[in-house]
Amino acid sequence: MRGRALTPLIATTLMVIVAAFPLYWSLVSSLTPEAQLLEPARFVPRTITLEHYVRLFEERDFWTPIRNSLIVAGVTTLLSVLLGSLCAYALARLRFRGKTPILAFILAVSMFPQITIVPPMYVLLRSLGLINSFPGLVLPYLTFAMPLAIWLLTSFFQQLPRDLEEAAMVDGASRIRTLVAIVLPLAWPGVATAAIITFIYCWNEFLFALSLTVGPDRQTVPVAIAMFRGQYQVPWGEILAATLVATAPIALLVLAFQRRIVRGLTAGAVKG
Amino acid sequence: MDVARVRLDDIHKTYANGRQAANGIDLDVADGELMVLVGPSGCGKSTVLRIVAGLETATRGTIWIGDRDVTDVRPQDRDVAMVFQQYALYPHKSVRQNLAFALELRRMSRLEIDRRVTQVSRVLGLDDLLDGKPAQLSGGQRQRVALGRAIVREPKAFLFDEPLSNLDAKLRIQTRAELTRLHRRLGATMIYVTHDQEEAMTLGDRIAVLHEGRLQQCAPPLEVYRTPANAFVAGFVGSYAMNFLACELAEEGNHLRLDGRALSLTIPLPPATDVSSTRHVLVGIRPEDVEIVDSDSADLTGRVDVVERLGAQLLVHVDLREPSRETADPSAIDRVAPSDFRVVAGAEAAVRENDSVALRFRRNRLHLFDPASGGRLPVRA
Numbered sequence: 001m002r003g004r005a006l007t008p009l010i011a012t013t014l015m016v017i018v019a020a021f022p023l024y025w026s027l028v029s030s031l032t033p034e035a036q037l038l039e040p041a042r043f044v045p046r047t048i049t050l051e052h053y054v055r056l057f058e059e060r061d062f063w064t065p066i067r068n069s070l071i072v073a074g075v076t077t078l079l080s081v082l083l084g085s086l087c088a089y090a091l092a093r094l095r096f097r098g099k100t101p102i103l104a105f106i107l108a109v110s111m112f113p114q115i116t117i118v119p120p121m122y123v124l125l126r127s128l129g130l131i132n133s134f135p136g137l138v139l140p141y142l143t144f145a146m147p148l149a150i151w152l153l154t155s156f157f158q159q160l161p162r163d164l165e166e167a168a169m170v171d172g173a174s175r176i177r178t179l180v181a182i183v184l185p186l187a188w189p190g191v192a193t194a195a196i197i198t199f200i201y202c203w204n205e206f207l208f209a210l211s212l213t214v215g216p217d218r219q220t221v222p223v224a225i226a227m228f229r230g231q232y233q234v235p236w237g238e239i240l241a242a243t244l245v246a247t248a249p250i251a252l253l254v255l256a257f258q259r260r261i262v263r264g265l266t267a268g269a270v271k272g
Numbered sequence: 273m274d275v276a277r278v279r280l281d282d283i284h285k286t287y288a289n290g291r292q293a294a295n296g297i298d299l300d301v302a303d304g305e306l307m308v309l310v311g312p313s314g315c316g317k318s319t320v321l322r323i324v325a326g327l328e329t330a331t332r333g334t335i336w337i338g339d340r341d342v343t344d345v346r347p348q349d350r351d352v353a354m355v356f357q358q359y360a361l362y363p364h365k366s367v368r369q370n371l372a373f374a375l376e377l378r379r380m381s382r383l384e385i386d387r388r389v390t391q392v393s394r395v396l397g398l399d400d401l402l403d404g405k406p407a408q409l410s411g412g413q414r415q416r417v418a419l420g421r422a423i424v425r426e427p428k429a430f431l432f433d434e435p436l437s438n439l440d441a442k443l444r445i446q447t448r449a450e451l452t453r454l455h456r457r458l459g460a461t462m463i464y465v466t467h468d469q470e471e472a473m474t475l476g477d478r479i480a481v482l483h484e485g486r487l488q489q490c491a492p493p494l495e496v497y498r499t500p501a502n503a504f505v506a507g508f509v510g511s512y513a514m515n516f517l518a519c520e521l522a523e524e525g526n527h528l529r530l531d532g533r534a535l536s537l538t539i540p541l542p543p544a545t546d547v548s549s550t551r552h553v554l555v556g557i558r559p560e561d562v563e564i565v566d567s568d569s570a571d572l573t574g575r576v577d578v579v580e581r582l583g584a585q586l587l588v589h590v591d592l593r594e595p596s597r598e599t600a601d602p603s604a605i606d607r608v609a610p611s612d613f614r615v616v617a618g619a620e621a622a623v624r625e626n627d628s629v630a631l632r633f634r635r636n637r638l639h640l641f642d643p644a645s646g647g648r649l650p651v652r653a
Binding site for chain 2: 185
């Protein structure tokens with residue numbers, strides 16, 4: 001009994017160490033005074049300082065990129081889950097011609113390398129006057145967020161028992177009403193998963209945000225961090241502090257919803 | 273209650289993959305009637321029910337509910353209630369909310385909703401369960417909630433899709449009786465789908481037997497049992513499957529001579545049977561219409577193969593293949609005598625496996641079918 005339980009325990013421990021070590025290293029380094037950063041590495045810091053964090057928010061105004069990221073990722077997530085639910089429900093349940101080609105097309109759209117989309121997108125947004133604006137980021141983000149959400153949600157909806165929707169319809173509910181009153185509450189783990197995954201994608205997105213923003217007032221967190229690099233020096237302490245600050249909300253989100261995410265990702269795998 | 277006659281007129285349904293689930297079905301369910309659609313799986317009975325509900329569209333044909341042609345009406349506007357095989361209770365809603373959902377959709381007043389929910393839950397004994405979620409209920413309780421959800425609406429017609437098939441045997445029989453009482457009480461039009469002929473016989477005012485998308489017979493249960501319209505219905509309806517003997521038939525005075533490949537017997541003419549001089553027939557006899565007798569009055573004899581003791585009765589499987597009886601006539605119907613001829617006997621009957629047994633048919637319970645079409649041969653009443 002014990003011997004058998006030991007192997008997975010060791011494996012798990014190793015994996016946790018491998019995954020958590022860079023995070024730990026960042027944490028330690030972000031708390032180490034600038035002067036000691038380039039000295040030989042130590043697992044336990046000699047001195048602890050909050051100077052990087054203080055400078056991050058007082059000198060660099062890190063609140064602005066956080067606010068920008070929250071707005072852009074939040075709005076994109078909201079839109080793609082709202083619109084994506086409607087698309088996904090239609091794709092999962094309604095009978096119409098060309099369903100499979102449409103799903104394939106949606107997938108194909110999200111397969112384009114981002115870099116090929118940036119130039120035409122830039123030209124398009126410039127002519128619309130949306131460069132360096134929130135809509136100018138949300139709209140491009142939807143190009144990858146929507147396919148993602150639609151694909152996730154379609155499979156969640158398909159796994160729901162059809163009986164329930166039929167019961168609702170015979171009970172007198174319209175399609176939309178069925179979606180709102182029956183399907184969405186039941187697909188909630190799936191919807192939450194789709195929302196969180198979309199949010200994480202948007203939060204981490206770099207290329208669009210870099211190409212389509214100009215100044216610090218619309219830059220998102222990843223872009224802002226990249227801009228820390230000066231001409232002559234790299235402020236490692238602040239970069240690592242910023243990285244941790246940027247990771248924290250995602251980590252909290254995933255921790256808070258981890259059971260739902262796991263349930264969502266494995267929905268239908270085992271009969272509930 | 274509204275006049276809620278349900279009428280199906282020449283309903284066809286062909287699925288995209290080419291499968292024909294319904295092939296010209298006409299059905300007329302009277303107001304307040306309980307009509308049972310019965311047949312083996314894949315016979316199209318569920319499809320027909322779903323077409324009535326509006327969950328499937330008929331490829332051709334018309335559906336009427338009351339005086340209204342509902343063929344192109346969406347399910348939510350048909351005012352029928354359906355009880356699903358898997359109950360299909362809304363898992364995120366409490367029992368009360370499950371019952372109230374349809375009424376809320378009709379924008380009924382809170383007061384009226386409460387009144388109806390209370391009334392129905394009292395009738396079905398759901399009072400104590402109203403605030404629980406479906407997951408907390410037993411199978412039988414879920415069944416009642418599913419019923420309640422239909423009843424509370426006071427719909428034009430009730431549709432049941434094998435509602436008892438997920439219950440254990442004892443609960444099923446209990447619920448079956450309850451459904452009969454419920455139907456009597458509500459006096460509502462009901463269409464009930466099942467694959468279980470016993471359920472059909474006990475529940476239906478009339479039963480409609482379906483096979484391969486076609487209506488085989490639609491009549492009161494006893495009529496279907498006594499005068500099945502064809503060999504399929506004869507074989508499907510009845511607790512124990514009917515026995516069939518392929519025979520060549522000749523009229524000899526007031527006798528019918530039945531000649532099979534492995535048996536040859538003469539039996540008196542069933543009352544007023546109209547047969548042409550010689551033809552091939554399928555003789556049908558129910559296991560309960562065969563008696564075990566002394567060998568001198570026997571119609572045929574065979575070897576007891578298996579005896580199933582069912583408590584009140586014995587089900588005796590008789591092997592009729594006997595080398596000595598094999599006739600050498602090559603023109604006889606090309607079928608062997610049945611190796612599994614079933615006979616119901618009293619529990620005290622002295623039959624032992626491998627014994628020889630003499631059997632006699634109840635003369636007025638013989639059924640004759642055309643072996644090609646399966647149709648019942650005309651018998652003058």
